[in-house]
Amino acid sequence: MKLLGLITVGTTLVQAQVPYTEYVLTPRSRILRPASVYNVNGTVSNAEQLTTGTTAATTFVGQSAVTYDFGKNVAGLVSFNVSDVSGQNDHIGISFTESSLWISSEGCDATADSGIDEALWWAVQPGMQYTAEKQYQRGGFRYLNVYHNDSTDNVTLADLHVYYTAVPHYTDEQLAEGVQTGFFHCEDDQINRVWYAGAYTNELCTIDPTAGNSLIYLGEVNSTSNITEPLPWYNNYTISNGTAVLVDGGKRDRLVWPGDILISQPGIFVSTYDMEMLRDSLDSLLVLQNTSGALPYAGRPFGTALPVWSFTYHLHSLTDIYDYYLYTGNLSYLEQTWDIYKLALNFSLSFVDDTGLANVTTSADWLRFGMGGHNIEANAILYYVLTTAIKIANILEDTSDFVETWPMIASQIRIAANDRLWDSELNLYRDNDTQPLTDLHPQDGNAWAIVSNLTGSTARSSNVSRALQARWGPYGAPAPEAGSTVSPFISGFELQAHYLAGRPEAAVNLTKLMWGDFMLDDPRMTNSTFIEGYSTNGDLHYAPYSNDPRISHAHGWATGPTSTLTFFGAGLQVTSAAGQTWLVEPQLGGLQYIEAGYQTNLGSFSTSTRAMEDGGLNVTLSTPQSTSGEVRIRYHGTLASLTVTNLDTGTMTRRSGEALDVVKRQSSSSEDAQIVTVSDLQGGNYTVILQLS
Ligand SMILES: *[C@@H]1O[C@H](CO)[C@@H](O)[C@H](O)[C@H]1NC(C)=O
Ligand SMILES: *[C@@H]1O[C@H](CO)[C@@H](O)[C@H](O)[C@H]1NC(C)=O
Ligand SMILES: *[C@@H]1O[C@H](CO)[C@@H](O)[C@H](O)[C@H]1NC(C)=O
Ligand SMILES: *[C@@H]1O[C@H](CO)[C@@H](O)[C@H](O)[C@H]1NC(C)=O
Ligand SMILES: *[C@@H]1O[C@H](CO)[C@@H](O)[C@H](O)[C@H]1NC(C)=O
Ligand SMILES: *[C@@H]1O[C@H](CO)[C@@H](O)[C@H](O)[C@H]1NC(C)=O
Ligand SMILES: *[C@@H]1O[C@H](CO)[C@@H](O)[C@H](O)[C@H]1NC(C)=O
Ligand SMILES: *[C@@H]1O[C@H](CO)[C@@H](O)[C@H](O)[C@H]1NC(C)=O
Ligand SMILES: *[C@@H]1O[C@H](CO)[C@@H](O)[C@H](O)[C@H]1NC(C)=O
Ligand SMILES: *[C@@H]1O[C@H](CO)[C@@H](O)[C@H](O)[C@H]1NC(C)=O
Ligand SMILES: *[C@@H]1O[C@H](CO)[C@@H](O)[C@H](O)[C@H]1NC(C)=O
Ligand SMILES: *[C@@H]1O[C@H](CO)[C@@H](O)[C@H](O)[C@H]1NC(C)=O
Numbered sequence: 059m060k061l062l063g064l065i066t067v068g069t070t071l072v073q074a075q076v077p078y079t080e081y082v083l084t085p086r087s088r089i090l091r092p093a094s095v096y097n098v099n100g101t102v103s104n105a106e107q108l109t110t111g112t113t114a115a116t117t118f119v120g121q122s123a124v125t126y127d128f129g130k131n132v133a134g135l136v137s138f139n140v141s142d143v144s145g146q147n148d149h150i151g152i153s154f155t156e157s158s159l160w161i162s163s164e165g166c167d168a169t170a171d172s173g174i175d176e177a178l179w180w181a182v183q184p185g186m187q188y189t190a191e192k193q194y195q196r197g198g199f200r201y202l203n204v205y206h207n208d209s210t211d212n213v214t215l216a217d218l219h220v221y222y223t224a225v226p227h228y229t230d231e232q233l234a235e236g237v238q239t240g241f242f243h244c245e246d247d248q249i250n251r252v253w254y255a256g257a258y259t260n261e262l263c264t265i266d267p268t269a270g271n272s273l274i275y276l277g278e279v280n281s282t283s284n285i286t287e288p289l290p291w292y293n294n295y296t297i298s299n300g301t302a303v304l305v306d307g308g309k310r311d312r313l314v315w316p317g318d319i320l321i322s323q324p325g326i327f328v329s330t331y332d333m334e335m336l337r338d339s340l341d342s343l344l345v346l347q348n349t350s351g352a353l354p355y356a357g358r359p360f361g362t363a364l365p366v367w368s369f370t371y372h373l374h375s376l377t378d379i380y381d382y383y384l385y386t387g388n389l390s391y392l393e394q395t396w397d398i399y400k401l402a403l404n405f406s407l408s409f410v411d412d413t414g415l416a417n418v419t420t421s422a423d424w425l426r427f428g429m430g431g432h433n434i435e436a437n438a439i440l441y442y443v444l445t446t447a448i449k450i451a452n453i454l455e456d457t458s459d460f461v462e463t464w465p466m467i468a469s470q471i472r473i474a475a476n477d478r479l480w481d482s483e484l485n486l487y488r489d490n491d492t493q494p495l496t497d498l499h500p501q502d503g504n505a506w507a508i509v510s511n512l513t514g515s516t517a518r519s520s521n522v523s524r525a526l527q528a529r530w531g532p533y534g535a536p537a538p539e540a541g542s543t544v545s546p547f548i549s550g551f552e553l554q555a556h557y558l559a560g561r562p563e564a565a566v567n568l569t570k571l572m573w574g575d576f577m578l579d580d581p582r583m584t585n586s587t588f589i590e591g592y593s594t595n596g597d598l599h600y601a602p603y604s605n606d607p608r609i610s611h612a613h614g615w616a617t618g619p620t621s622t623l624t625f626f627g628a629g630l631q632v633t634s635a636a637g638q639t640w641l642v643e644p645q646l647g648g649l650q651y652i653e654a655g656y657q658t659n660l661g662s663f664s665t666s667t668r669a670m671e672d673g674g675l676n677v678t679l680s681t682p683q684s685t686s687g688e689v690r691i692r693y694h695g696t697l698a699s700l701t702v703t704n705l706d707t708g709t710m711t712r713r714s715g716e717a718l719d720v721v722k723r724q725s726s727s728s729e730d731a732q733i734v735t736v737s738d739l740q741g742g743n744y745t746v747i748l749q750l751s
Contacts, residue, residue, distance in 0.1 A: 076241040076655065081250055083130055083258035083586050086234050088222040090134065092126035096201060097161070099123040108138075108204075108218040115141050117214045118150075118206035125161050126202045126218070130586030131612050133197045133262050133308050134220040137189040138204075140182045145211030150188070153177035154199035156309060156611035157582050159598060161201055165288035168607040169310040170275045173285030177205065182213060193294035195223045195269055198262055198308035198612040200584045226266040227302040227335060237261075239331040240656035242623055244649045248574040249566070249623065255578060256620030257329035259587040260322050262308035263614040264335060267342075270297030270305065271312040273359050297358050300338030307590060307610035314342050314357030315615075316375040317424055321550050322614030323378060324621035327385040328656045336382055337391060343375050344398050351405030353398075355422050368422035369409065369436050370429075373443045376402055380446050387636030387659055389453075396454060403447055404460070406440055407467060414474030416440050424547055424615075425591075425602035426502060426540040431490040434479050434503030435539075437471055442510035444468040472512050479503075485521040489539060500539035501526065502548045508555035516560060516725065523559035526552055527568075533596045534572035541601035542594045546577065550618020557626035560692065560731050562647025565626065569619045577616070588616035628654030630665045630679075633687070637663055640687035642679050660685060674698075674749040685741035691748050692731040697722060698751035702736055705743040 092109045100122030107114035108126065116124070136152050153166045153175075160167035166175035180188045202220070206213050228237055242253040272295040279285060293312055297303060304326070305311065306318040319339065326332050339357075346354040346361050353375045354361030355368045376399055383392040409416040415432040423429040429436070444464050451461045479487045486499035487507055504526055506512070508519045529536055535552050537545040549572060556565035577588050582598055590613035591600035600609050625631050629644035636658040644667035646652060655664030661682030668676045675691055689702075699714035700721060713721065721734045736746060 076236075076238050078241045078243050078250070079236055079238065081254040082236060082238050083254055084225075084233070084237055084261055085132070085222055086236070088134075088230060088233065090128065090132050090220040090222050092202060092218070093129035094127045096125040096127040096158070099163070108215060112217045115214045115216045117142070117212050118204070119212050121207060121209045123163060123203055123205045126204065128200050128202065128220075130258075131156055131198050131200050131262060131308070131584035132220060132222065133195065133199070133224045134222045135190045135192065135195050136178070136202070136218070136220055137187060138218040139187045139216045140184055140213060141216050142214035143182055143184045143211065144213070145208055147208065148182050148211050148213050149179050149207045150182050150213060150215070151177040151179045151203075151205035151207065152190070153203045153205070154196040155201045155203075155607075156198050156584055157598060158201060159582050160607040161203065163205070166196070166291075167309070168605055169271075169291050170285075170289055170605070171280040171603070171608065172283050172605050173279065173287070173289050174607055175291040176288035177203070187217075192269070193292040195293055196309070197224070197265060197293065197312055198587070198610065200586075223266060223269070224262045224308065225264045225302065225332070237330050237332075240328045240624070240654070242328075242620075242628065242652075242654045244627070244652040246570070246649060248570060248578070249649075251578060252569060252573040252619050253623055255573075255586055255588060256325050256617035259612050259617050260304070260325050260329070260614050260620075262587055262612040263305050263318075263322060264302050264332065265305055265308070265312060267298040267300055267303040267338070268296045269293045269312070270295040270303070270358075271310060276360070276364070295359055298338050298342035300335060302335035302338070303342065304336055304339040304614065306614060308587070308612035309610050310608070311356070311360070313360050314339050316343055316353070316371050316378055317547070318613070318615040319378045320374045320381075321547065321616075321618050321621075323381050323385070324625070325614070325617040327381075328621050328624040328654070331657055333382065333386050337388075340375070340378055340382060344395065347398055347402065351401035353402050366422045367420050369406065369416070369418045369420060370423050370439050372402060373406060373439050376443050377446060380450060383635070384632060385636065385658065387638065389635065392450060393454060396450070396456070399447070399450070400460065403443065406443070410467060410471070413478065414470035415478065416471075424502070424545070426500070426537065428489065428498070428539060431492045432478065433490050434475060434487040435500060435506050437475050438503055438506035438510045438512045441468055441471045441475075441512045442506070444471070445510070472514055475507070475512055476514065485525040487522075498538055501535060501537040501545070501552060502539060505548060505551035505555045508558050509551050519555070519559040520561060523556050523561045523564060526555070527561075527564045530568070530571065531594050533576050533592070533594060535568060536594050543601045544572065544592050544594055546572065546588055546591065546613070546616030546618070550615070550622065553618050553622045554626065557622065557645055557647075560645075560725070562627065562645035564647075565622065566647035566649060569623070573619050584611050587612035589613065590616060623652075624654045624656065628652045628665055628667065630654050630656070630663055632658065632663070636660045637681070637685055640681055640685060641690065642677065642687065643690040643692070644675070644677060645692060670749075672750060674747065677746040677748075678744065679746075680743045681741040683741045687739055687741070688735055688737040689739065689744075689746050690733055690735045691746065692725070692733050693748060693750065694731055695750045697732070697734065698749045700734055700736070700749075701747040703745045705745065
């Protein structure tokens with residue numbers, strides 16, 4: 059372990075009081091009870107008693123059912139007591155759904171490509187308690203159905219509850235105290251709820267590594283098989299080492315996917331700093347690297363059961379390694395994985411042809427269609443990884459010949475992509491250069507072109523950002539490369555893209571449109587976790603799947619706003635190992651104030667930015683003493699003064715008139731924003747006041 063400052067990497071979670079805990083959705087206890095009765099079928103006396111506690115009793119009279127609502131998506135093992143049974147051969151059944159759409163008298167929503175999942179049934183006797191076996195933990199459900207199957211008898215139940223199985227490595231004490239290490243707040247309550255729902259979604263995706271997806275139907279049940287009976291399901295496959303693992307979705311796939319980690323990991327960093335389980339998750343991918351350097355599309359058992367290789371997901375594992383290092387400062391992990399990283403990058407570079415671009419020959423990606431050839435998304439991601447790889451080589455002081463080739467390869471990718479794939483009429487990149495030229499201008503490649511800085515200029519980034527926004531529909535940003543799809547995953551990169559292009563208002567508006575109005579507040583949703591994909595017309599249909607009940611409603615890849623609002627809205631970024639250096643660059647995007655904070659192994663970081671009446675800004679920040687960084691403020695108009703106060707020493711520096719020239723920079727952005735930079739700040743507490751004339 060590498061020592062950083064006073065705090066060791068790899069000890070237990072850093073815990074401290076954070077404000078705004080009223081938004082936190084994580085339960086404080088592992089014992090969960092339903093919040094309300096959603097619906098009663100048949101005759102049930104005192105159905106609501108089962109929401110209240112241990113002693114109350116509910117009687118199912120004859121054939122009947124109750125749907126209970128937990129008020130939010132939860133995960134766990136069901137238990138109930140049977141206090142009375144009037145007959146001899148009575149059964150109680152339990153089933154689960156995330157969306158109210160799939161509540162059914164037949165069973166659960168689905169985890170397989172076809173059909174629905176069967177209910178769990180118990181033959182019941184009075185005076186007994188029944189608890190689902192461990193492999194029947196359900197990783198995502200808001201609604202729980204309780205069925206009684208006998209038309210003549212009555213059964214009385216008590217103490218219906220769920221033992222919460224997500225984040226299994228947290229102790230009961232940690233849960234009781236609160237696991238949040240980061241916070242976010244602004245004056246728009248819906249945006250606050252989005253931030254915390256993202257944090258909670260990632261928690262439902264953090265599971266017991268021995269409770270992964272067994273993929274029992276891989277290659278057997280699929281969209282073309284006609285399933286009539288509900289299917290058995292269970293979760294008992296070991297998918298990683300360690301005590302917790304980050305998977306794509308709570309209900310399914312319950313597998314480690316490098317693409318999903320790309321969004322989840324930064325979300326976890328800013329909200330709970332639950333970083334050690336991420337290393338176990340990454341390791342479960344890295345152990346599957348083959349001798350060519352190829353890293354798996356997904357972890358076990360999928361990564362070994364199907365010989366599918368994805369150009370992009372392979373690269374995402376590399377970004378995941380760097381992000382883990384950036385957030386934790388764990389240098390030895392970077393050193394340990396560097397050979398794996400270089401071998402993998404070498405494999406990716408073997409696809410670069412004489413055009414300067416990589417030619418993708420396998421279609422596996424985030425379930426978009428048509429991934430192949432000189433694809434813009436793939437090349438932007440490769441450009442991004444090369445830029446990161448150059449940073450890592452500097453950190454590790456690797457000056458080998460192989461490393462020395464990267465800057466040239468990267469710049470050739472940028473030049474060739476802009477030359478061959480840019481469509482100046484639409485201000486967007488085409489999907490590829492396959493002849494005849496495609497009309498498809500994908501969301502993924504265009505968002506990634508900005509995120510990776512493949513555009514090479516803020517003016518081009520701003521044009522792409524505008525063109526992407528012009529395509530929004532009533533339910534969000536379309537991903538035409540995946541049919542009539544809205545992808546919360548790819549839209550997470552689009553959010554970053556709007557901020558990076560200096561168009562924060564577009565990012566704030568898209569957050570509200572997609573994650574607020576639809577993904578939280580639509581009654582078909584869980585009002586607590588984010589869905590993996592849906593249709594441009596607002597149907598809960600995701601183009602790659604023909605079985606709608608299968609869609610996951612708690613998908614880590616849909617949590618983009620959580621890290622994006624903190625990194626780009628509040629503007630609180632770590633720029634090297636665990637925040638040894640940092641950047642505060644707020645962009646309010648139409649909001650009046652934003653506050654955010656998080657902790658790393660080096661200590662606490664927080665910032666707050668307020669718009670002042672005259673159009674100026676008031677930025678406060680607090681960072682650990684051992685660190686250093688800079689504040690960058692974008693503004694429109696004429697700068698009158700900049701005042702920096704060190705609150706620890708009371709020192710104040712006020713610049714106005716010509717003295718401002720040292721800190722002022724005209725941005726090349728077509729948004730006409732200018733930037734002032736206060737650099738070389740030692741860690742501590744500051745206010746920075748910018749006034750316009
Ligand atoms: C209750 O009855 C309705 C209408 O028949 C049905 O759609 C629903 O699936 C039933 N719910 C349960 C939990 O059985
Ligand atoms: C079941 O409960 C109903 C309503 O309380 C009652 O009328 C009926 O007699 C009971 N049936 C049996 C078999 O106990
Ligand atoms: C899909 O299911 C059908 C019917 O069971 C089977 O014949 C077919 O091979 C399966 N397809 C795949 C790709 O597994
Ligand atoms: C499934 O049902 C459809 C429509 O009834 C039929 O055309 C198809 O052959 C069936 N497929 C299988 C695998 O039985
Ligand atoms: C998983 O659970 C199923 C159903 O109970 C069981 O058949 C199977 O043997 C279990 N697998 C493991 C690895 O425990
Ligand atoms: C657990 O770690 C060992 C040693 O690195 C490795 O061989 C094994 O594949 C890992 N298991 C999983 C499920 O990742
Ligand atoms: C180029 O893009 C179009 C649109 O996505 C797609 O249909 C086509 O298959 C792609 N070409 C290759 C070689 O993948
Ligand atoms: C990409 O590689 C494949 C397989 O080698 C080849 O068939 C195809 O023509 C190449 N595409 C381009 C755009 O060079
Ligand atoms: C983006 O790329 C251009 C061209 O290489 C470079 O001048 C600029 O500094 C880059 N911007 C960032 C933020 O890295
Ligand atoms: C954002 O939404 C607000 C309120 O609807 C609207 O006034 C503004 O023009 C929008 N801005 C952008 C860039 O979308
Ligand atoms: C959604 O959840 C929030 C708490 O996060 C609650 O205040 C609100 O009432 C809920 N909305 C609905 C429609 O249940
Ligand atoms: C700036 O904000 C801080 C913290 O909210 C506050 O204490 C201070 O008075 C503000 N300064 C001005 C000039 O508004």
